Amino acid sequence: MPTLHTGEVRLSYAVMGASRAGRRPLLMLAGPGFSGAALDIVTTQLGQQRQVIVLEPRGLGRSSRARHFDYGLEATARDVVAVLDSLGIARAHVAGVSVAGIGAQQAALLVPERVASLVLVSCHAPSPWDVITRTLRMGPLGVVRALSSEWMSAVCPCARAEDHRRYFQDVTAEIVRNSLRPDVLAATLVAGMRADLHQGLIRLRTPALVMTGSEDHVSSMEHAARLAAQMPRAELRVMEGAGHGMVLCHSEVVTRAMREFMGRHDEERELYAVS
Numbered sequence: 001m002p003t004l005h006t007g008e009v010r011l012s013y014a015v016m017g018a019s020r021a022g023r024r025p026l027l028m029l030a031g032p033g034f035s036g037a038a039l040d041i042v043t044t045q046l047g048q049q050r051q052v053i054v055l056e057p058r059g060l061g062r063s064s065r066a067r068h069f070d071y072g073l074e075a076t077a078r079d080v081v082a083v084l085d086s087l088g089i090a091r092a093h094v095a096g097v098s099v100a101g102i103g104a105q106q107a108a109l110l111v112p113e114r115v116a117s118l119v120l121v122s123c124h125a126p127s128p129w130d131v132i133t134r135t136l137r138m139g140p141l142g143v144v145r146a147l148s149s150e151w152m153s154a155v156c157p158c159a160r161a162e163d164h165r166r167y168f169q170d171v172t173a174e175i176v177r178n179s180l181r182p183d184v185l186a187a188t189l190v191a192g193m194r195a196d197l198h199q200g201l202i203r204l205r206t207p208a209l210v211m212t213g214s215e216d217h218v219s220s221m222e223h224a225a226r227l228a229a230q231m232p233r234a235e236l237r238v239m240e241g242a243g244h245g246m247v248l249c250h251s252e253v254v255t256r257a258m259r260e261f262m263g264r265h266d267e268e269r270e271l272y273a274v275s
Helices: 036-046 073-086 100-110 129-152 158-179 182-194 221-230 251-265
Strands: 003-005 010-016 026-029 052-056 092-097 115-121 208-213 234-239
Touching: 003 073, 010 036, 010 073, 026 036, 026 073, 026 100, 036 052, 036 251, 052 073, 073 100, 092 100, 092 251, 100 115, 115 251, 208 221, 208 251, 221 234, 234 251
Parallel strands: 026 052, 026 092, 092 115, 115 208, 208 234
Antiparallel strands: 003 010, 010 052
């Protein structure tokens, strides 16, 4: 995977697909427990129609730990801009999975001229005290067990679970190995807890797609609905029976929704600034 040294951190990212006329690139942020490899199904499918960049945020996956332990949302936004600049991309769709979605929101607020649209999967608005507390109590291995339980539960048809059982086991092993460093997980969650993006989000004119599952027990459907309600141009889509691992367990539905949403906003010329 390519790496980018910013002076603060070494960022690891992957590029799939090629630039296509009329289709803006997508930069996708992986969250704690969702390493770049865990997003392969979705990003490979999306890469058939547009260039897709998967960024593993500082301290997660193959990206290095941050100097001075800076895992704040503004740092994530700076990293997004650094990767876009290094690839010569002026404007892109930006997506975030789980906690990484809060960093995507911050990027849209800090540099709205660089963000064509937001896609937030299994995400929530900042400062969800119950989510933060519950996740910290679960710990890294607890989060993995929760995802595994969702994967093998009835919300995923048996044939699908059987088809992807080995892949999921490989991804889980990588998550434990690389993507759930306890100190980084805690710092990322605390940064989200301390953030107050409400005043910015209610004035944000960037189109946004908020996707959640009715059985998400990490970031609830109620939190996702609250997030969508704050943004004037947000759409909320609830997947019945899906949990926090919907990007894994229901990748085809997630991909289809993202493809349709981004297609509607590829050609928009206005820069959606915070009014």
